[in-house]
Amino acid sequence: MSLRIVVCVKYVPDATGDRRFADDLTTDREAVDGLLSELDEYAVEQALRIAEGQRQSGDEAEVTVVTVGPEDATDALRKALSMGADKAVHVEDDDLHGTDVMGTSLVLAKAIEHTGYDLVVCGMASTDGGMGVLPALLAERLAVPQATLLSELSVAEGKVTGRRDGDAATERLQAELPAVISVTDQSGEARYPSFKGIMAAKKKPVETLDLEDLGIEAEEVGLDGAWTVVESATERPARTKGEIVTDDGEGGKRLATFLAERKFV
Template structure:
């Protein structure tokens, strides 16, 4: 019995960098460095752990991303962690694609790749929408088990624990299925030097819209169901207020907090 695990990952702008919008109000990716979304590293980790538990079943982990040429850096990071192969969907007509369009592309790529289990992070660190797993579940026509802090596969069933504010619930679904994991699911491993070197020899398959039988008008800015009407640059950070405590520092601090409506 084989177990085919596909992990959806995203190449996101570095949150520590200065991000700006391009003229078409999409992110100017040439102006900021990118990396594998941190929350997706947890998904890769859980996929590797499940594959390790099923090593006798010929388990295989494929990482999948949709993005520009530089998105291969995110795939290489996942491959260096231990994933077996990667799929990169790249097409100029994908520029400006929203979550709905991205879910279409991912679903088509997942079907083409073949899968038993799809694992996602709880959200991307740039858009932070967290809706993609549900969209994939709908498009693939399989059950979803989301926001898991613990996940395992036993036989033909995926099981997991979801921790809420007031209760913890145990969930399960028959394979094939889509799951998402939270940042409480377990610390992601750090790639070793051996893993980094091995990643250079692992296969990375490239696909475009034609390969997936998707019309350009169904994705990109033209096919997006959402739009950015306007954007304003965040104002530059101003100098802070210094309170010199000469016996009345507490009063001055309280007055400042009141003036800013903090208290």
């Protein structure tokens, strides 16, 4: 048995940088460095663990990472490849600029069908958008079952089984393959790429596709095809200088007064 695992990953602005909107109210990717979304690292990790388990059982497994994004999104793919993924697919097209989650789900679904799959693994959300609905949209477009927000999972006998932890209960989920799943940041720490893995990643194949390759019209994606739109944005005000209290014996009282006036206590 050969298991084809596809992991959807996203190239996002570094959350520690000064993120802002561009003039067209899309994310300004030139203003801050980008990287592989941290939450997607958990998805890559779980895909690698499943593949390793398959191989230990004498079966074959292949992990493919897929992303939709600008040229620099290759950096996110290389990170996943250095962790241990086997190959990558990068969908890049100028007409994708401004695509929302609906358009992204369409492009990813077409790319996944192009690649071939038995199991699609996603992170619980992206660290820039944070909507968390992409796995459900993918499952709908691919017409396969979904099992989302899993903190524990396994694959055996053509099924994926997992645990979803809620505030008041824990659920056990199971789905027949092919299926789409998403994993949380409680599913297991992602491994650090080794030097050997980083060097090996440079030789692993990265296939580049555009909209024409996937049979998608430009009008279906981008700002014109978006179902959601940012109508306005206000830049966060600059941080002002705080008040410095010199403790001359009354510092505690002055601090308590300061907090009380602002209703913090």
